[in-house]
Amino acid sequence: MSDTASTPNPRQMSEAHFRFIADLAHKEAGLVFPESKAPLVRTRLNRRIRALKLPGYDAYCALLRSPEGAQERRMMISSLTTNVSSFFREAHHFDLLRGEILPPLLERARRGERLRLWSAGCSSGQEAYSIAMVLADLEPDYLQMDIRILASDIDPNVIRIGRAGIYDQGLLGDVPEDYRERYFEPADDNGTAARIIEPLRRIVCFRELNLLHEWPMKRPFDVIFCRNVVIYFDAETQDSLWRKFEKYTAPGGWLILGHSERLSEDVAGKFVVAGPTAYRLPPTETT
Ligand SMILES: C[S@@+](CC[C@H](N)C(=O)[O-])C[C@H]1O[C@@H](n2cnc3c(N)ncnc32)[C@H](O)[C@@H]1O
Numbered sequence: 585m586s587d588t589a590s591t592p593n594p595r596q597m598s599e600a601h602f603r604f605i606a607d608l609a610h611k612e613a614g615l616v617f618p619e620s621k622a623p624l625v626r627t628r629l630n631r632r633i634r635a636l637k638l639p640g641y642d643a644y645c646a647l648l649r650s651p652e653g654a655q656e657r658r659m660m661i662s663s664l665t666t667n668v669s670s671f672f673r674e675a676h677h678f679d680l681l682r683g684e685i686l687p688p689l690l691e692r693a694r695r696g697e698r699l700r701l702w703s704a705g706c707s708s709g710q711e712a713y714s715i716a717m718v719l720a721d722l723e724p725d726y727l728q729m730d731i732r733i734l735a736s737d738i739d740p741n742v743i744r745i746g747r748a749g750i751y752d753q754g755l756l757g758d759v760p761e762d763y764r765e766r767y768f769e770p771a772d773d774n775g776t777a778a779r780i781i782e783p784l785r786r787i788v789c790f791r792e793l794n795l796l797h798e799w800p801m802k803r804p805f806d807v808i809f810c811r812n813v814v815i816y817f818d819a820e821t822q823d824s825l826w827r828k829f830e831k832y833t834a835p836g837g838w839l840i841l842g843h844s845e846r847l848s849e850d851v852a853g854k855f856v857v858a859g860p861t862a863y864r865l866p867p868t869e870t871t
Contacts, residue, residue: 597626601641605629605660608648613661613738614796614814614821628663632656662739666816669707672714672758674811677840680859681807682718685838689806690723698730702805702832704795705813706735709746710755712788713780715809717763720784727783734801736793747790749780795825804834811861812842819848826851836867 597605605625606617617625633644636656647653648660672678693699701719703712712735719733720726737743750771756764756778764778771779793799795813808829814822826847833839841847841861855863 597622597629597641601645602626604645605648608657609661609664610818612657612796613665613794614817614825615661615664616816616818617664625664629660632659632663658740662741665739667707667739667742668812669710670758671710671756672760673711674843675758676860677809677811677862678714678718680840680862681715682722684858685807686719686722690719693723693729693731696730698732700732700734700803700805700834701807702734702736702801702809704736704793704808704810704829706737706742706746706790707739708742708751709735709749709780709788709790710751711735711809711811712746712790713749713767713784714759715807716780716784716788717759717767719787720767721763726787731787733788734791734805735788736791736795738792738794740792743790743792746788747785749785749788750777751779752777795828796821799828799832801832804832805837806834807838807840808833809840810842811840811845814845815842823848823851830854830865833865835865837865839863839865 602617602619602622602625609615609617629641629644633640636644636647638644638647647656689699701715703715706712712733716733719731723729735743735746737746753776756768759768767781767784768778769781771777810825810829814825817825822845827850829839830851838858839847839855839862841863843861845861846852847855847863852863855865858864
């Protein structure tokens with residue numbers, strides 16, 4: 585685990601350092617780092633140590649342990665999260681959204697009912713904006729209705745990017761051509777970046793939220809996307825999250841997971857499987 589076998593190096597991360605950091609990441613954010621991920625953890629945290637101008641891991645771990653280390657504990661989690669995302673990732677979920685999930689929900693929204701969607705673990709916002717584009721395409725009068733998409737993530741850096749809604753043109757490859765024309769505008773003079781148009785940004789609310797902490801939202805959601813987030817958690821943490829998500833899904837509502845994620849048996853029994861990694865709670869009489 586050391587940088588070199590023989591020379592003492594202040595940037596060396598000992599087994600004890602790694603254990604302490606891995607335990608902290610698990611306790612604070614549910615993230616699991618087996619021994620095999622030590623090189624990745626070291627690469628990411630060496631950057632923090634350099635930025636803080638600390639001599640090495642003894643000083644860094646002491647900072648993390650101290651009451652003054654609260655901010656750095658957040659920065660550490662931010663450095664250790666994997667934020668890979670893209671527009672219309674796992675495209676079949678957006679086909680389901682367009683064809684099956686949204687039409688009846690929009691029908692209710694047109695009658696004045698509220699419609700709430702949640703991109704949990706939204707990274708830099710591509711998932712939430714992909715949902716918003718499909719919704720706006722189906723219902724151009726969306727601003728006249730009580731429709732909101734909550735986009736939440738533990739990492740304040742990605743929340744900032746999502747809120748700004750500015751993306752490099754190179755990231756728009758999977759956005760359908762007509763969506764690119766209708767829902768983006770140039771963000772600079774040389775055409776290298778594009779910004780989500782303001783009306784669409786207005787219905788997407790970005791919030792910093794650690795899924796392991798208490799959720800401040802009071803009412804359930806009609807649709808929850810939580811994709812490619814819990815893969816980094818252990819089975820116990822995943823199970824407790826599935827139970828919470830079930831409570832936060834409205835009757836007849838939908839829970840959409842990433843391609844390699846599955847509900848635990850207990851919770852799966854409450855839902856009907858409605859497509860690959862797409863689950864629906866049975867509707868009540870009125871939904
Ligand atoms: C790989 S990205 C997935 C982004 C998007 N859902 C998608 O599928 O494209 C995983 C996101 O989960 C977030 N995350 C990890 N642990 C979290 C936690 N405890 N609470 C909230 N978000 C968390 C990370 O910061 C990261 O942005």
